[in-house]
Amino acid sequence: MELLEIRNITRKDAAVLYRRTFSGEAILKYDELTTRARRVAFVLEHTPTAGVQIQAEFLDLPDYPLVPAIRMLKEHILALDKRGLLP
Incomplete structure (x- = not known):
C-alpha cells in the first residue's frame, strides 16, 4: 500500500494555539x-521542547493492516507540516 496524497484538508478552530486539528x-x-479515498482526522500538537x-486516525478503515497505515499517514503529515503545506 502507498499513501499518494491527502486531499481536501480543512483546519478546525481550536481554543489553544499549540494544537491544530x-x-x-x-x-x-x-x-x-x-x-481508494479514506476519510482521516489528525491533530498536530507542539510540545514545550519544540517537538511535534x-x-x-482513519474515519473510514483502510483495506490494509491499521498500524502500518497509521504510521504511513503520520509520516506523510509530518512531511506536509515541515514543508508548510498544511492550512
Whole structure:
C-alpha cells in the first residue's frame, strides 16, 4: 500500500494555539489498478521542547493492516507540516 496524497484538508478552530486539528481524505494506492479515498482526522500538537506530536486516525478503515497505515499517514503529515503545506 502507498499513501499518494491527502486531499481536501480543512483546519478546525481550536481554543489553544499549540494544537491544530485537521480533517481530509487520504488517497491510498493498494496495487496498480486500485486506489481508494479514506476519510482521516489528525491533530498536530507542539510540545514545550519544540517537538511535534501527531495523533492520526482513519474515519473510514483502510483495506490494509491499521498500524502500518497509521504510521504511513503520520509520516506523510509530518512531511506536509515541515514543508508548510498544511492550512
